[in-house]
Amino acid sequence: MPVTTTSTQLTLSNEAYVSEAFFRRECEKVFRCSWMLVGLVKEFAQPGHVHPLTVGGVPVLLVTGTDGVIRGFQNVCRHRGALLAFEPADGCRALTCPYHHWSYDLTGGLLTRPHYFGSDHHDTTPGPDAPGLIPVAVDSWHHWVFVNVDASAGPLSAHVRVAERLLEGYRVDELCLLDTLEFDVPANWKLALENFWEPNHSFSLHPQLMQAGTSANRSAVEYEENVIHGAIDYETDVDPDQLPGGDTPAQQGDPQKVNRSAWTMLFPNVCLTFFPGNLGVIEVQPLSADRTFERLHVYATEDVANEPELTQARQQIIDLWALTNQQDMDALRWTQMGRCCPGFDGGALSPYWDGAVSAFAELLTTRLNTND
Ligand code: FES
Ligand SMILES: [Fe+2]
Numbered sequence: 001m002p003v004t005t006t007s008t009q010l011t012l013s014n015e016a017y018v019s020e021a022f023f024r025r026e027c028e029k030v031f032r033c034s035w036m037l038v039g040l041v042k043e044f045a046q047p048g049h050v051h052p053l054t055v056g057g058v059p060v061l062l063v064t065g066t067d068g069v070i071r072g073f074q075n076v077c078r079h080r081g082a083l084l085a086f087e088p089a090d091g092c093r094a095l096t097c098p099y100h101h102w103s104y105d106l107t108g109g110l111l112t113r114p115h116y117f118g119s120d121h122h123d124t125t126p127g128p129d130a131p132g133l134i135p136v137a138v139d140s141w142h143h144w145v146f147v148n149v150d151a152s153a154g155p156l157s158a159h160v161r162v163a164e165r166l167l168e169g170y171r172v173d174e175l176c177l178l179d180t181l182e183f184d185v186p187a188n189w190k191l192a193l194e195n196f197w198e199p200n201h202s203f204s205l206h207p208q209l210m211q212a213g214t215s216a217n218r219s220a221v222e223y224e225e226n227v228i229h230g231a232i233d234y235e236t237d238v239d240p241d242q243l244p245g246g247d248t249p250a251q252q253g254d255p256q257k258v259n260r261s262a263w264t265m266l267f268p269n270v271c272l273t274f275f276p277g278n279l280g281v282i283e284v285q286p287l288s289a290d291r292t293f294e295r296l297h298v299y300a301t302e303d304v305a306n307e308p309e310l311t312q313a314r315q316q317i318i319d320l321w322a323l324t325n326q327q328d329m330d331a332l333r334w335t336q337m338g339r340c341c342p343g344f345d346g347g348a349l350s351p352y353w354d355g356a357v358s359a360f361a362e363l364l365t366t367r368l369n370t371n372d
Pocket of ligand 1: 097
């Protein structure tokens with residue numbers, strides 16, 4: 001049966017936020033056939049690194065070959081379907097199944113099958129038709145690694161086309177990672193996104209973000225294809241110490257963006273926020289209808305990351321991000337609990353701030369109804 005938005009306001013029903021059946025449908029129709037952010041290029045840089053993770057409920061294995069290429073496979077042995085790897089590991093030269101010790105090379109090809117033809121009759125030269133590991137699509141964009149469980153998916157470059165345009169003028173590739181913060185989110189993944197792109201709550205939840213610009217400077221949220229984005233322009237004569245992250249060197253090459261904070265949500269699980277001196281990237285990992293895990297990767301310029309005299313500025317940036325995201329955890333808990341009230345009909349939306357809620361509902365609903 002097709003999923004529908006509520007008729008007048010284009011919001012999703014409560015079921016979309018609390019129902020495990022609805023979440024399973026999202027796994028099938030969204031997370032297993034979308035480009036999902038799963039980590040940082042630097043986390044998978046070492047040849048021989050093997051990294052199990054779960055994408056939309058599917059066990060996946062990322063394997064860095066001796067050639068440095070990151071390949072992805074469904075984390076399952078072709079013999080009797082055992083999970084191949086449970087923990088990240090380094091220095092691997094092959095993948096050996098714990099059950100009957102079939103082994104695979106780092107490109108997924110089958111190497112050996114012990115006792116395959118009977119006791120002590122091993123298959124040490126499986127032919128080209130022997131079953132290798134099942135591939136998933138893997139690619140990277142700037143510092144970040146994406147997986148699409150659907151190996152026949154279109155290219156990542158097409159998926160990030162609009163987001164890439166919004167990043168023009170930023171020197172993203174020159175930024176250095178300061179820290180990665182982790183959050184157990186007591187809420188549905190969609191509430192995390194809806195909170196991320198909605199700047200109207202800064203005056204009530206994030207007073208530290210209001211010092212350099214009032215609500216009057218905040219633009220309404222915009223949306224385009226698979227991206228929802230917005231920005232705030234600070235006063236040009238603002239004291240740099242009042243800018244989020246303090247008076248740290250600007251990360252932008254484009255002088256017009258030096259006094260701007262801009263945020264971009266790339267559907268379905270990437271949230272980027274550019275402050276004048278730093279970048280925060282939230283990797284949203286949906287776990288169940290009411291649980292989400294977030295990793296927040298904080299970047300700044302090479303100077304800030306490495307200069308000993310900027311240690312304090314570095315810590316200021318990390319503390320700002322930790323505080324702001326912790327404040328958001330409260331809002332996420334409130335809105336998750338609110339979705340358990342049967343009388344709530346999806347919301348009485350602000351015509352100025354909340355247009356993206358409807359756009360997101362439409363985007364998700366279209367995906368969920370595909371091929372029904
Ligand atoms: S299930 Fe992997 S070797 Fe048997
Ligand atoms: Fe917030």
